[in-house]
Amino acid sequence: MGLKKEQERWILPGLCVVGSLLLYVGLTFFLKGESEIVGNRLERGGYGDGSSVYEVEVDGLLEEPVDLTVEVEPRIYTEQEAERVFEEIMEGMEEKIRGKNPSLMEVREDLKLPSHWEDSGVRLLWYSENPEWISAAGKIEKTVEEPQNVQLQVHMSAGKYQAEYLIFLRLMPAIQTDEEALRSGLIKEIANREESDRSEPWMELPEIYEGRKLTYRKKEENLYAVIPILGVVMAVLxxxxxxxxxxxxxxxxxxxxxxxxxxxxxxxxVLIGAGLTVRSAWERMVRDYESALDGKRIKRRVAYEEMRQTSFELANGIAESVAFREFGRRCGVQQYLKLSSLLEQNRRSGMKNLRAILTAEMEDAFEARKNLARTIGEEAGTKLLAPLFMMLGIVMVMIMVPAMMSMG
Structure with a gap:
């Protein structure tokens, strides 16, 4: 049994070693054919590519193979080939650079001027003969109002062979809608009048344009329009x-x-345990509260104010069950709703164990009060963290600034 387990232990490692050896042998023989240089030729890179570096082994020079590094430069054009490729580029130039324009004789949008011609290795350098209208990058500098003839010059280089060509363009005015045409025409008319009337104290605007009677008024920015907005914002705030x-x-x-x-x-x-009825105990607590309030020993408390309201309702003939139920509703807190429900139930059916129930309720209430006091203390502590961190930051600045200045 132990021998079998020992054999199984070596199976997987053995398979890994054998598999890696088989893979090595297979790849070696498979790639050996690819590593041979057929016909003693090394392929050059295409026009415009970088040089190619080959690591080769030479057999037959010495008894052992000799390692060599051979760098092969990319293919270059002959003079006739360069002239031919330059002409081919010019034949396809318009389609290449016109972009969204229908032709180079109707140019309204920027041109796309390449810095090299794909798959040819030819580099292109552009110049503008009319830079005030169109840049060397093909960007239209300003909109023309009348057709404007411009020229671009392209410098082509393919190795040591170079050539320059002129490309003729016609910039056209932007296509306008009827409304835009009216507006631009009026602007032009006003500009002409302004130019011709500079010696006069006044410039007269056209009263009629394209058969339309025109009136003018000075446009003023209404700063008061923000007032209603501010009013709405203030109301929302x-x-x-x-x-x-x-x-x-x-x-x-x-x-x-x-x-x-x-x-x-x-x-x-305590008062019910002393033999008082619920109503008598209630009224006694209200009188004690009013006495302490008159003596300014305490401030007004919401719970006792609601008890005063209930006592007033009882004095005016409202049934105890209704008065106690309304007390819980006005307080609106779960504990008071439970208390009013107990008192209302005691009034209707007479609960013999009311004191025991109130004792249990009191214990739960004191526990809840401790938890509430703890929560209030934690909230107060959290509010103090911000001033503490501010003071800590001020102290750190007071310590670090002089230290850094002395080091500087």
């Missing part, structure tokens, strides 16, 4: 700020209700 303030107040109100909930349930449970 005020509304958004008002909404943000409202949300902030609601969040603070909710936090205050949650912070007071545990104390409120605790007092209510």
């Amino acid at each position: 005020l509304l958004s700020q008002e909404g943000a303030e409202q949300k902030k107040k609601e969040k603070l109100r909710e936090k205050e209700l949650l912070m007071d909930y545990a104390e409120l349930v605790s007092k209510l449970m």
Whole structure:
């Protein structure tokens, strides 16, 4: 068993070695034919290509093969070949350079002037005889109002052979719509009048053009148009700020209700445990709150203000179940909704274990209050991070700047 496992262990490595040897032998014999130089010839690169470098082995010079590096320059034209290729290039030049123009006699858009002619090795250098109209790159410098004849010169080079040719073009005015033609014609008419009336104190604009009666008024930029826009922007900002303030107040109100909930349930449970009814305990808590408020020992609290409202409703004859339900709805917090539901249920069916339920609710409320206090503390700490980082940055600048200046 051990011998068999040892044999299996060497199978895969052995296959790798044998496979690599077979691949080497096969590639060597396969590529050997390609490495031979047929007829003692080395192929040159095409016209305009770079030189080719061959690593060759010479047999027969010495007893051992001799390694040589042979650099072969690309093919070059004879004088007759260069003249012929220059003529062929000129025959196809218009099609090559006209771009989107129908012909070189109707040029309205930029030309495409190549720097070399493909597959020929011929380099092209361009010059403009009329650079104020068209550049050496084929870019139209300005729009013409009348047909304008211009010339481009192209310098061709193929090795040591060179030639120069002139190419004749005609720049044409841009094709205009009827509206554009009227506008450009009026501009031209006004320019002519301005040129001829320079000795006069006034320049008269044409009253009639192409059979159309014209009137003029000075165009002024209305700076006041931005005022309504600013008003709308300010209104949106005020509304958004008002909404943000409202949300902030609601969040603070909710936090205050949650912070007071545990104390409120605790007092209510103690008074009910002392033998008071729910309504009597409620009214007692309201009186204590009003007394502390009158004595300026505390500030107004949302939860107790809602209890005052409920006590007022009870005094005006509203049923306890309805008054307690409305109390929870006005507070709008889940814990108060649960408390109002317990009190309403106690009023309707009489819950014998109300005190035990309130005790459990009080314990949960104190735990929630601790979590809320922790969250508030974390938020306050987060708000302090920005000033702390700013102070740290200032201190680092105060330390590093003098140090860097002294090093400089």
